[in-house]
Amino acid sequence: MSTTILPENKLHYPVLLKEVLSIISPQSGGTFIDCTFGQGGYSRKLLEYPKVKVIAFDRDQKCKSIAIKFKNKFKDRFEFYNKKFSEIDIVKNDDKIKGIIFDLGFSYNQIKDQSKGLSFNYKGRLNMKMGQNNFSAQDIIKYLSVNELEKIFKYFGEEKYSKLISKKVVNERKFKDLLTEDLVDIINSSKKNFTKKNKSTKVFQALRILVNNEISELILGLTKSCNLISKNGIIAAVTFHSIEDRICKFFFNEISSQRKISRYLPINSIDQISFNLIKKKPIVPTIKEVEENPSSRSAKLRAVKRVSKKKLDTKFIFEKFKYLLEVEKIASKL
Ligand SMILES: C[S@@+](CC[C@H](N)C(=O)[O-])C[C@H]1O[C@@H](n2cnc3c(N)ncnc32)[C@H](O)[C@@H]1O
Numbered sequence: 001m002s003t004t005i006l007p008e009n010k011l012h013y014p015v016l017l018k019e020v021l022s023i024i025s026p027q028s029g030g031t032f033i034d035c036t037f038g039q040g041g042y043s044r045k046l047l048e049y050p051k052v053k054v055i056a057f058d059r060d061q062k063c064k065s066i067a068i069k070f071k072n073k074f075k076d077r078f079e080f081y082n083k084k085f086s087e088i089d090i091v092k093n094d095d096k097i098k099g100i101i102f103d104l105g106f107s108y109n110q111i112k113d114q115s116k117g118l119s120f121n122y123k124g125r126l127n128m129k130m131g132q133n134n135f136s137a138q139d140i141i142k143y144l145s146v147n148e149l150e151k152i153f154k155y156f157g158e159e160k161y162s163k164l165i166s167k168k169v170v171n172e173r174k175f176k177d178l179l180t181e182d183l184v185d186i187i188n189s190s191k192k193n194f195t196k197k198n199k200s201t202k203v204f205q206a207l208r209i210l211v212n213n214e215i216s217e218l219i220l221g222l223t224k225s226c227n228l229i230s231k232n233g234i235i236a237a238v239t240f241h242s243i244e245d246r247i248c249k250f251f252f253n254e255i256s257s258q259r260k261i262s263r264y265l266p267i268n269s270i271d272q273i274s275f276n277l278i279k280k281k282p283i284v285p286t287i288k289e290v291e292e293n294p295s296s297r298s299a300k301l302r303a304v305k306r307v308s309k310k311k312l313d314t315k316f317i318f319e320k321f322k323y324l325l326e327v328e329k330i331a332s333k334l
Pocket residue numbers: 002004012013014015035036037038039040041042043057058059060063083084085086103104105106107130131217218
C-alpha cells in the first residue's frame with residue numbers, strides 16, 4: 001500500500017518519480033498512460049514535456065475534480081477515464097503508447113478521507129472502497145464465514161493469527177455491527193507480542209485487497225498493457241506490498257528474454273518473448289526519499305521494455321496466481 005505522505009504541506013508525494021521518469025524518458029514526447037492518476041503527481045510531471053500526451057485512469061470519483069483542472073490546462077494533451085485500470089484496453093492500439101505506469105495503492109487524500117475507512121487510526125464504519133466497488137469491508141466482516149475470513153487474512157494479509165482473529169470476529173459480530181475500532185481491538189487482543197508494524201496492518205491490507213479486487217485488477221492491468229504498449233515502450237510498476245510485488249516480479253521475469261527457461265511458457269513461445277527487463281533487481285527509494293517520506297520505504301519499482309511486436313499469451317499468470325484469484329472469488333456472493 002502507498003500512503004505517500006508529506007505531512008507538512010498535506011500533498012501527495014509521488015514515490016520514485018525521478019526513477020520512473022528516467023526509465024520511461026518522456027523528453028522526446030509521446031503518449032503515456034498513467035493508470036493511477038491519484039492527485040496527478042506523475043501526470044503533472046509528464047505533461048511538463050510539451051510533446052507528451054497523457055491518458056489517465058483512476059477508479060476514485062474524487063480524482064475527477066483534479067482531472068478537470070488538468071483538462072482545462074492541457075486540453076488535447078490530457079484525457080481522463082474515471083475507470084479501473086483493468087479497463088485499459090478501451091485505449092486504442094493506434095495511440096502508439098510509449099509508456100504505461102502503475103503507482104499502486106492509495107493516495108494521501110484517500111487515507112485521510114475518513115469516509116473511505118481505509119485507516120486503522122480512524123474510528124467508524126469499515127469501508128475501504130476506492131471507487132467502483134461491489135461490496136465494502138463492512139460486508140466482509142459481517143457476512144463471511146470464519147473459514148472464509150481466515151483464508152482472506154492469511155492469503156491477502158499474510159497474517160499469522162488469521163484463525164484466532166477470524167474466530168473472534170465471528171463471535172463478536174453476534175452482538176453488534178463491528179466498527180473499525182472494534183476490529184482493531186480484536187486484532188490487538190489476538191496478537192500479544194510486540195510487532196514493529198502496527199498490529200492491524202496485515203488484516204487491514206487483506207480487507208483492502210479484497211474490497212478492491214486488487215489481485216485481478218493488477219493481473220488484468222499488466223496483461224492488457226502488454227498488448228497495448230508500442231515497440232520500445234516501457235511498462236513500469238511501483239508496488240507497496242509483497243503480494244503485488246510478487247505478481248509484478250513474476251510476470252515481468254516470465255515475459256522478458258532474460259528468463260530463458262520457464263515452466264509456465266510453452267516451449268514454442270520461448271522465441272516469442274517480446275520484452276526485456278529494465279533491471280533485474282527492483283529500484284527502491286533513496287535514503288533521502290525515505291527520510292522525506294517514510295511511507296515510501298516499502299516501494300519497489302520494476303519495469304520492462306517491449307522489444308518485439310509479437311502478441312503475448314498471458315494465460316500463465318492467471319495459472320500461477322490462481323490460488324489468490326480463488327480467494328478473491330470468496331466475495332462474489334456479497
Ligand atoms: C498511490 S496513488 C497514485 C498517486 C499518483 N501517482 C500521484 O502522483 O498523485 C494510487 C491511485 O490509484 C488508484 N487506483 C488503485 N487501484 C486502481 C485500479 N485498479 N484502477 C484505477 N485506479 C486505481 C487509487 O484510487 C489512487 O488514486
